[in-house]
Amino acid sequence: MKNISLDAVDRRLLAILQEDATVSMADLAERVGLSATPCWKRIKRLEQDGVIERRVAILNREALGLGITVIVAIRTSRHSDDWLQTFADGVSKIPEVVEFYRMSGEIDYLLKIVARDISDYDRIYRKLTKVAELHDVSSSFAMQEIKSTTALPIFD
Structure with missing residues (x-):
């Protein structure tokens, strides 16, 4: 896998999604200072680049x-x-x-x-x-x- 360059917004998106992958796109975009479409495009790029492998529910054992x-x-x-x-x-x-x-x-x-x-x-x-x-x-x-x-x- 290639080394992906992440800027501060990418890192903030990843941190938020690791805590709660169900956060709405509108809320996510607001929290990182973007509008919804550029935020969605960044997430799609992070998925395509393999940084985001999948989104899952974490169950209580x-x-x-x-x-x-x-x-x-x-x-x-x-x-x-x-x-x-x-x-x-x-x-x-x-x-x-x-x-x-x-x-x-x-x-x-x-x-x-x-x-x-x-x-x-x-x-x-x-x-x-x-x-x-x-x-x-x-x-x-x-x-x-x-x-x-x-x-x-x-x-x-």
Whole structure:
């Protein structure tokens, strides 16, 4: 992806949209000091340039009965492209896996999983271990969520 040049208005638009993507175009335009049409064009450009990937609703996990967050560290002795493709495809099909990273260092993969409770996580764990051959799976249960955000820092 190319490095996109953002001016102060673009950065202000992005900051507002990260807080509330449902804000009306009229309100958004007023808050950044533009009329509606130039504001809309800027948003469209930011979407076309790939700066804005999508707009989503952020749901409350607790309200949906997903009270457990588990961070899963995975080590494997397999590192072939075929193995990775199988593993990535399989893990990506598990809806409770909400984040999935290939790592450097001691841990090969890191997953963030949401579950209803411990027995629900056990069901997910068993599904995960059937996806591909794994060397070690270590699960850590979050005791308290101190910070969680989807908002990215936007610098001048």
